[in-house]
Amino acid sequence: DGAVAVTCLPASGSAFAIGHTTVTCTAGDAAHNTAHSSFEVVVADTTSPVLQAHADLVVEATGASGAAASYTAPAASDLVDGSVAPACAPASGTVFALGHTTVTCTAQDAAGNVAHSTFDVDVRDTTAPVLEIPADLAVAATSSAGAVVSFTATATDVVDGADTVSCTPASGTNFAVGQ
Numbered sequence: 001d002g003a004v005a006v007t008c009l010p011a012s013g014s015a016f017a018i019g020h021t022t023v024t025c026t027a028g029d030a031a032h033n034t035a036h037s038s039f040e041v042v043v044a045d046t047t048s049p050v051l052q053a054h055a056d057l058v059v060e061a062t063g064a065s066g067a068a069a070s071y072t073a074p075a076a077s078d079l080v081d082g083s084v085a086p087a088c089a090p091a092s093g094t095v096f097a098l099g100h101t102t103v104t105c106t107a108q109d110a111a112g113n114v115a116h117s118t119f120d121v122d123v124r125d126t127t128a129p130v131l132e133i134p135a136d137l138a139v140a141a142t143s144s145a146g147a148v149v150s151f152t153a154t155a156t157d158v159v160d161g162a163d164t165v166s167c168t169p170a171s172g173t174n175f176a177v178g179q
Contacts, residue, residue, distance in 0.1 A: 001029040016043045045111035049078040054119040061125040061159050066097040069121045076107035096123045129157035146176040
């Protein structure tokens with residue numbers, strides 16, 4: 001008969017599910033002789049999920065240990081599994097030390113394919129200390145040169161705690177008569 005028609009099920013061009021599928025092919029000649037053969041099609045998920053980028057964060061320090069930084073984990077999706085929940089470390093809500101920390105997020109699909117992304121958390125101290133100075137002082141002159149005046153000024157910082165204060169003129173200086 002020469003070339004004969006071959007029929008395969010599932011047919012070429014069909015959508016195959018993930019996993020193993022046996023394709024069975026049959027051919028017959030004009031004398032009703034038939035031949036059968038089969039082969040395996042293996043469809044595997046080898047594509048990693050897509051993990052969206054996350055913007056870097058800048059956080060103001062709230063104490064000497066840094067600041068808690070809260071963020072929403074980036075979205076991740078997979079061609080086969082759909083939405084995939086990523087895990088990030090350090091986790092949202094963690095206290096981040098002063099300076100720069102890189103957060104690494106990982107998304108893994110059911111087939112074990114993994115995607116990673118990173119973003120930075122920068123904890124900065126841009127808040128000035130709180131300065132406590134005495135109220136205006138009225139001091140009686142002790143001589144024609146004025147009077148020696150002593151006073152106390154303090155400063156507290158959310159990161160550093162107590163800070164050194166310098167005043168000009170300094171406490172214990174002779175102040176001339178007048179303001």
